[in-house]
Amino acid sequence: MLVTGGAGFIGANFVQHTLRNHPTYDITVLDALTYAGDRRALEPVADRVRFVHGDICDTDLVDRLVAECDVVVHFAAESHVDNSLHDPAPFVRTNVTGTFTLLEAVRRHDRRYHHVSTDEVFGDLALDAEQKFTEETRYDPSSPYSATKAASDMLVRAWVRSYGVRATLSNCANNYGPYQHVEKFIPRQVTNLLVGARPKLYGAGLNVREWTHVEDHNDAVHAILERGRIGETYLIGSGDERSNREILELVLEVMGQPRDAYEHVSDRPGHDLRYANDSTKLRTELGWRPSYVELRAGLADTVDWYRANEWWWKPHKERTEARYRSLGR
Numbered sequence: 001m002l003v004t005g006g007a008g009f010i011g012a013n014f015v016q017h018t019l020r021n022h023p024t025y026d027i028t029v030l031d032a033l034t035y036a037g038d039r040r041a042l043e044p045v046a047d048r049v050r051f052v053h054g055d056i057c058d059t060d061l062v063d064r065l066v067a068e069c070d071v072v073v074h075f076a077a078e079s080h081v082d083n084s085l086h087d088p089a090p091f092v093r094t095n096v097t098g099t100f101t102l103l104e105a106v107r108r109h110d111r112r113y114h115h116v117s118t119d120e121v122f123g124d125l126a127l128d129a130e131q132k133f134t135e136e137t138r139y140d141p142s143s144p145y146s147a148t149k150a151a152s153d154m155l156v157r158a159w160v161r162s163y164g165v166r167a168t169l170s171n172c173a174n175n176y177g178p179y180q181h182v183e184k185f186i187p188r189q190v191t192n193l194l195v196g197a198r199p200k201l202y203g204a205g206l207n208v209r210e211w212t213h214v215e216d217h218n219d220a221v222h223a224i225l226e227r228g229r230i231g232e233t234y235l236i237g238s239g240d241e242r243s244n245r246e247i248l249e250l251v252l253e254v255m256g257q258p259r260d261a262y263e264h265v266s267d268r269p270g271h272d273l274r275y276a277n278d279s280t281k282l283r284t285e286l287g288w289r290p291s292y293v294e295l296r297a298g299l300a301d302t303v304d305w306y307r308a309n310e311w312w313w314k315p316h317k318e319r320t321e322a323r324y325r326s327l328g329r
Contacts, residue, residue: 002069004056004102005076006049007031009180010116010214012041014075017218019045030054030065031076032094035319040312041179056098059105066105071112071225074102077152079118080183081143082268082327088144095148096155103159106167113167114225115156119210119235120146121171124272127208132278133171135233142270153233160231168228170221173237173277176298177214178305182313183320185244186299189251189262190306191313197321199252200329203267205245208274212238213292223286237277238290247299254300265329 001018005011006029018025028050031037042049054061056076066072076098078084078091099115106113122133123140139154141147159165180187189199220236228234242250249259282288292298306313 001025001027002030002065002072003027004030004072004074005037007033007037007039007041007051008075009036009041009184010175010217011075012038012179013177013214014073014218014221015042015049016045017215018222019048021219022222026050028052028065028069030056030062032056034078035316036079036181038179038312057093057101059101062101063105063108066102066111067109069111071114072102072106073114073116073221073225074099075116077149079145081120081145082329084143084145084148085269086327088148091144091148095145096151099152099155103155103165107159107163107165110166112225113156113165114221115153115167115169116221117153117169117171118146118149119171119173119237119275119277120272121150121153122275125274125276127206127273129274132276133235134278135235135281142272157231166230168224168230169233170224171233171235171277172217173210173212173275175212175214175217177302178309179312180214181320182316183323186247186251186302187306187313188320189248190255190303191317193252193255193257194306194310195317199248199262200265200324201245201248201262202265202271202329204264205248206243207271208241208243208276209247210237210239210241210276211247211295212236212290213298216290216292219291220282220288223282223288227286229285234282234286235277235279236282237279238292238295239279240295241274241276242295250296250299251303254296254303268329
């Protein structure tokens, strides 16, 4: 198995999850080790993984690695919305050109391919709506990040139809759990509290997200790899929707702080209102169910991990907060 972006948050957890639950795989990780990738996230399995430091836009390298594997799982992406608003160019290069490079190699060597994407490609939903995203929802991306992920999804579908590439796709809700970069919402708040700083909330904090533990997400990816239908898309989500304010207040509660011990900062431009996935297809066709059915328990486990692993996140913290300060957030 070739795992792209396997030193990033979801990718590193996927590699560890795979070796725990599917130990017959020999795994090669390809990662460019941008600021969001950290090879130390693979330390628990370093002796069982082949690591290649490289770029998914490197045609020769990608071709060689794809030729040596049976299946490709593609996590590698530029993924932070704020960064895409500041400088969209890396997002176009990695998310679009990188996916194209992988698809061409997979086509040449007839390899199984799974493409990991996001529900942000669908745009957003009204806060008071009952509807959820489905596999048939029209794409309506609202940031450079989500637009480039939408483009990559369309490339995969075209390569399936035009060239017969053996690919599946998944669009996931917000993930949380160990090894998530401190720029992201939950780890930023947790680590702020751990260093004695006040958490930050964009605007009024009314924007709603569906939160899925990374272990559940990666279990779903394996279900799709093993039982998913070629050419099909599957939405992944726990079904647990919370506003950003509710999440922050729950983090504060789990960490023994007053629920109002945070400050408001300016909202991000074009901040999507609500994401929610209808994961019925994944559940009925493939039998997937989340293990973390209680968000509070998942958050408590996540907080415990950050408490115990300061060595991993502390080196990233000051640089991240300096960038947020420059943006007024």
